Amino acid sequence: MRWLWIPATCLLFTIFNLNASAVEDEIPLNPDKSKEYPLFEYGEVKIPTPTRGLLYPRDSETREVRRLDGMWRLVRSDPSDPLEGIREKWFSNNLRKTGRQIIPMPVPASYNDITTDNLRDHVGTVWYERTFFVPRSWKVNQRTWLRFSSVHYSAVVWINGRNATSHSIGHLPFEADISGLVSFGAENRITVMCDNRLGSRTIPQGLVYEANTDHGSEPVQSYTFDFFNYAGIHRSVHLYTTPLLHISDVKVTTQLTAEGLGRIDYRIWVDGSQEGRRIQPTHLLVQLRDRDGQVAVHQINKAVYHGTLLVPNANPWWPYLMHPDPGYLYDLQFELYVASNEEEEADALQDAYRLPVGIRSLSWSNDSLLLNGKPLYLRGFGRHEDSDIRGKGLDNALLARDFNLLKWIGANAYRTSHYPYSEESMQFADKHGIMIIDECPAVNIDIFEPQLLEQHMSSLEQLIHRDRNHPSVVAWSVANEPRSHKQGALKYFKSLVNFTRSIADGRPLTAAINANSSTCHLAQFLDIVGFNRYNSWYQNSGRTDMIVNLLTNEAQSWRDKFGKPVIQFEYGGDTMEGMHSLPAFIWSEEYQVELFSRHFKAFDELREKKWFIGEFVWNFADFRTAQTITRVGGNKKGVFTRNRQPKEVAHLLRLRYFALAKELDQCMLPRDLTVYISKHIHNEL
Ligand code: GCB
Numbered sequence: 001m002r003w004l005w006i007p008a009t010c011l012l013f014t015i016f017n018l019n020a021s022a023v024e025d026e027i028p029l030n031p032d033k034s035k036e037y038p039l040f041e042y043g044e045v046k047i048p049t050p051t052r053g054l055l056y057p058r059d060s061e062t063r064e065v066r067r068l069d070g071m072w073r074l075v076r077s078d079p080s081d082p083l084e085g086i087r088e089k090w091f092s093n094n095l096r097k098t099g100r101q102i103i104p105m106p107v108p109a110s111y112n113d114i115t116t117d118n119l120r121d122h123v124g125t126v127w128y129e130r131t132f133f134v135p136r137s138w139k140v141n142q143r144t145w146l147r148f149s150s151v152h153y154s155a156v157v158w159i160n161g162r163n164a165t166s167h168s169i170g171h172l173p174f175e176a177d178i179s180g181l182v183s184f185g186a187e188n189r190i191t192v193m194c195d196n197r198l199g200s201r202t203i204p205q206g207l208v209y210e211a212n213t214d215h216g217s218e219p220v221q222s223y224t225f226d227f228f229n230y231a232g233i234h235r236s237v238h239l240y241t242t243p244l245l246h247i248s249d250v251k252v253t254t255q256l257t258a259e260g261l262g263r264i265d266y267r268i269w270v271d272g273s274q275e276g277r278r279i280q281p282t283h284l285l286v287q288l289r290d291r292d293g294q295v296a297v298h299q300i301n302k303a304v305y306h307g308t309l310l311v312p313n314a315n316p317w318w319p320y321l322m323h324p325d326p327g328y329l330y331d332l333q334f335e336l337y338v339a340s341n342e343e344e345e346a347d348a349l350q351d352a353y354r355l356p357v358g359i360r361s362l363s364w365s366n367d368s369l370l371l372n373g374k375p376l377y378l379r380g381f382g383r384h385e386d387s388d389i390r391g392k393g394l395d396n397a398l399l400a401r402d403f404n405l406l407k408w409i410g411a412n413a414y415r416t417s418h419y420p421y422s423e424e425s426m427q428f429a430d431k432h433g434i435m436i437i438d439e440c441p442a443v444n445i446d447i448f449e450p451q452l453l454e455q456h457m458s459s460l461e462q463l464i465h466r467d468r469n470h471p472s473v474v475a476w477s478v479a480n481e482p483r484s485h486k487q488g489a490l491k492y493f494k495s496l497v498n499f500t501r502s503i504a505d506g507r508p509l510t511a512a513i514n515a516n517s518s519t520c521h522l523a524q525f526l527d528i529v530g531f532n533r534y535n536s537w538y539q540n541s542g543r544t545d546m547i548v549n550l551l552t553n554e555a556q557s558w559r560d561k562f563g564k565p566v567i568q569f570e571y572g573g574d575t576m577e578g579m580h581s582l583p584a585f586i587w588s589e590e591y592q593v594e595l596f597s598r599h600f601k602a603f604d605e606l607r608e609k610k611w612f613i614g615e616f617v618w619n620f621a622d623f624r625t626a627q628t629i630t631r632v633g634g635n636k637k638g639v640f641t642r643n644r645q646p647k648e649v650a651h652l653l654r655l656r657y658f659a660l661a662k663e664l665d666q667c668m669l670p671r672d673l674t675v676y677i678s679k680h681i682h683n684e685l
Helices: 008-016 020-026 396-409 423-432 450-467 489-502 548-562 589-607 648-665
Strands: 065-067 070-076 103-107 125-134 142-148 154-159 162-168 174-177 186-195 207-213 216-222 237-243 245-256 262-272 281-289 295-301 306-311 330-338 348-357 362-364 369-371 378-382 413-415 435-439 473-480 509-513 529-532 566-570 612-618
Touching: 103 125, 142 154, 142 162, 162 174, 237 245, 237 348, 245 330, 245 348, 262 281, 262 330, 281 306, 295 306, 348 423, 369 473, 378 435, 378 566, 378 648, 396 423, 396 648, 413 612, 423 435, 435 450, 450 473, 450 489, 473 489, 489 509, 509 566, 529 548, 548 566, 548 589, 566 589, 589 612, 589 648
Parallel strands: 378 413, 378 612, 413 435, 435 473, 473 509, 509 529, 529 566, 566 612
Antiparallel strands: 065 237, 070 103, 070 125, 125 186, 142 174, 142 237, 154 162, 154 186, 207 216, 245 262, 262 306, 281 295, 281 330, 330 348, 362 369
16 A cells, blocks of 8 residues: 555654754643553553544545445355455456346445345345546545445455455444555446454454254354344445645644633644655644634644644533533644745645534543533433444434434433444534543453454554544443453453553543442443443333332442442333333333333432432434344334334433433523423423
8 A cells, every 4th residue: 555654743854854852842742641551461462553544534625525425236245155255356347247146235324124135134245346437637646545434344445456455343434545546537446345244353242153044054143232233334435635745634632721711732644655746844834713714723833743722712612501502613724835836936735624623621530520620410322323224324314313302302422332433423423512422342242362352452542543533522431241240351451441541532431331340340440430230121120119229229339349430321121112001011111211210319319429420321212133032123222213203201301301401500491391281380390
């Protein structure tokens, strides 16, 4: 791959021959803590190579972006011979030449629920293909990049029959410079092999075994996690250009003082191949524009590509309902200039990239998580990227609907259970002030081995690299329900958390744990202890009178043992929409209402203790799972149906969440929160 990685500072020190230490001294840097931590007790573990580049593709005066979304062609390979296409070089020609059935396949979407046959349960590889034009104009002084936002689980990509890139671990982006592989001003072919198999060393883990069917032996994928293993090209495919010398990466951290002074520490990386031409960056212009496009602060940086912007009277980023104007975002504009050829001419703009930035401080203690100095109480959901037909495919209509529902119900947070969500959803969360507990795809991991640890670290490294600039991210979740009570978990999680802490970029670490406080080997390493517990559902089913004591005692036990802030990340019960029962009976809408209400009682007792900092319902909406006798068409613990309509409990939860917002942040209540009943009954909210 023709990709020359030149850290900005090296490049400039070479060009300007500056006195590096003098410059470094002048500009306050965020200390790089990565060297401070002893990482491993496992000698044999490789620390993941830091991800580079991968800025979300944005148009600018120097960049062009196109999407390769739309109808692709799909061919499936024989499940018992998943690598036949590699052996037979299916990438070297049009997929029609394979003689296999061509299935029209939309991108982005999971492929599973599109057809009417057993593609849904396919195990192994499928091949995607389409053609596209690259304009002639892209040939000159530019690079052409191909970027996938997510292919699940692993992918190999060819352009015109030549290997372009490969990647594994779903839900995370990857890209390649394909300038040397495409034909400009002509048609090109892209081929993607996508493999959905999960094994003992994938994140998450799974097991493929051979089953004896009526038609012979067939591979079957099994897994313990409770959502369908949708696969395919799940998010957009971007084709975009950058100048030869360009901004390849950006990192920002922000702080806000009590006096309202905002501080943005930025760093950019520059990637540049000279390709026989002398291109010299002369300076970087950094401008912070407010919502009206006015420049609030600017800086010209001639020395190094990092610095600090101070913003007097900054408009802070606040979560939804914590402030009348939540989700305030500035536009941070970076312009890289190069010397012009003519002596008298001004330096020429080489590259421009704009990043939305929210100014806020995040800190935590043994008792609380604070945003802009204010203790947070998180009220929200565990969710899934899941919908009818599209599976886990990105759908903007669904995204917009989900955020409208989150705001309607008064939530201020959600956890990206159990994997990284789309970059578009992260941008939405920034804009709407919804706080994110950002989770890596390690769900239900078991059997703790060094090779798994490497993948696990890599998934966290890629996640943090992707999401570190989002103001909405308030914590990293390193796992959901790992078997953290088992042998090997202690050593594994010590290493994992040490590594993650070294790259955590100012966020606390948490996890959603279902072991109990006396046996868990993970919680001791975390900053916030999160637990999942299904009182009156998986235990004491039908007994909503057995919630308050059990729950408050359990939360207290986590607190007593680890002395950290505590959150409940999951509680709930399956509920069939439209099923009613008086008195309440499990699976009925009445039961879900009763179960929630008793949890609220427990949460209110816990809130008085101050270290209890959040309540998350499982789940936002009903979702598809593997076929099992404990799931009727999927998991039905949603507050909303899979079609995003409210169950009865949604109205109760809405009252709860707005009551909390009013009590804690004095928010205005929506007019339609309650309906008129009689002149003698007043709305107490
Ligand atoms: C859990 C898991 C979640 C499941 C949920 C349930 O503890 O974290 O993935 O869907 O329980 O409904 O059983």
